[in-house]
Amino acid sequence: MDAKKFIEEKVKEIKETVGDKKALVALSGGVDSSTTTALAHRAIGRRLIPVFIDDGLMRVGEAHRVKDFFKKLGIKVRIVIDRREFFTATATDPEVKRRKFRRTFYRMLGRLARRYKAKFLLQGTILTDIEETKRGVKTQHNVLEQMGIKPKRFNLPPVIIEPLKELTKNEVREVARELGLPPEIYDRMPFPGPGLGTRVLGKLSPQRVNIVRKATTIVEGELAQFKPFQAFAVLLNDRATGMKKGKRHFGNIIVIRSVESTDARTATPSQIPWEALQKVQQRICKEIPSVSRVLYDLTPKEPATIEYI
Ligand code: XMP
Numbered sequence: 001m002d003a004k005k006f007i008e009e010k011v012k013e014i015k016e017t018v019g020d021k022k023a024l025v026a027l028s029g030g031v032d033s034s035t036t037t038a039l040a041h042r043a044i045g046r047r048l049i050p051v052f053i054d055d056g057l058m059r060v061g062e063a064h065r066v067k068d069f070f071k072k073l074g075i076k077v078r079i080v081i082d083r084r085e086f087f088t089a090t091a092t093d094p095e096v097k098r099r100k101f102r103r104t105f106y107r108m109l110g111r112l113a114r115r116y117k118a119k120f121l122l123q124g125t126i127l128t129d130i131e132e133t134k135r136g137v138k139t140q141h142n143v144l145e146q147m148g149i150k151p152k153r154f155n156l157p158p159v160i161i162e163p164l165k166e167l168t169k170n171e172v173r174e175v176a177r178e179l180g181l182p183p184e185i186y187d188r189m190p191f192p193g194p195g196l197g198t199r200v201l202g203k204l205s206p207q208r209v210n211i212v213r214k215a216t217t218i219v220e221g222e223l224a225q226f227k228p229f230q231a232f233a234v235l236l237n238d239r240a241t242g243m244k245k246g247k248r249h250f251g252n253i254i255v256i257r258s259v260e261s262t263d264a265r266t267a268t269p270s271q272i273p274w275e276a277l278q279k280v281q282q283r284i285c286k287e288i289p290s291v292s293r294v295l296y297d298l299t300p301k302e303p304a305t306i307e308y309i
Helices: 003-018 031-047 062-072 084-088 094-115 127-134 169-178 206-226 274-287
Strands: 023-026 048-054 078-081 120-122 159-161 230-244 247-260 291-296
Touching (some): 003 120, 003 159, 003 169, 031 048, 048 094, 084 094
Parallel strands (some): 048 078, 247 291
16 A cells, blocks of 8 residues: 555545535544544545544543644544443443444434534544454444444434545554654554443443553553553453452452554464563552452464454
């Protein structure tokens, strides 16, 4: 792929499609939605309405980090806070949980499109998202039309524009670099749209998401020096017996997941030095007292996938 040519073509396409109307883009701050936003902004400028949905499933300080970052690029991001709906739409079964997230997410985008009078929806769906959803591996939150789902079902604008849908993750990074985005965007670890919702097994609650949010900050911070493709924490839907000050402590179990990959189609576990893993364990148990056990996941994709649901 020639990134320069790709950008020229997509900018032209977006301009022609949107015309003098407005388009809405849901920006999570990940590589794909950030690249889509920068690309579309180049095409239609202020007629692009980027929204960051603060659904309570994002990482620490993410909403303001994204808003401030895009402000420096001259792009205004609106933060929309709605946590209740996302915590209500939860389930134990992973696929039901993913579909409920998708429904809540798109209904909200439908309402926002009407509020901002946006006639188009832009989204950063990439090739792997589509491939995995079509193959039935998992329902990625942002795959609709490829699964025969009409935008009308969620009251969305009738036309969804997906400029990155033929690209893999490493190609998206090339486009981001060519667009002039800094390494903090194009080198950023992928973060799934349903956010920490994919990292809490079982039903979501603000308390359980908070545990995984704190653990995520520790894992990301401690492992950043090894530049993994993706590193995060997962909260299991079970507990394990441990000991605290000599007394029984039936606590939470956190898994550390760190993988190497180029396109997320396959992945291998990162070979993290033992000392670094120990430090992550010590910090998690100290800073999150409800945790009694920390594990490191050794499984490649396949037979595992990167995320746990
Ligand atoms: P898996 O877990 O299938 O993930 O190996 C492959 C890549 O996709 C990310 N991922 C998602 N991204 N919406 C997204 O935007 C989703 O629903 C979703 N599920 C997984 C995952 O983090 C990994 O980089």
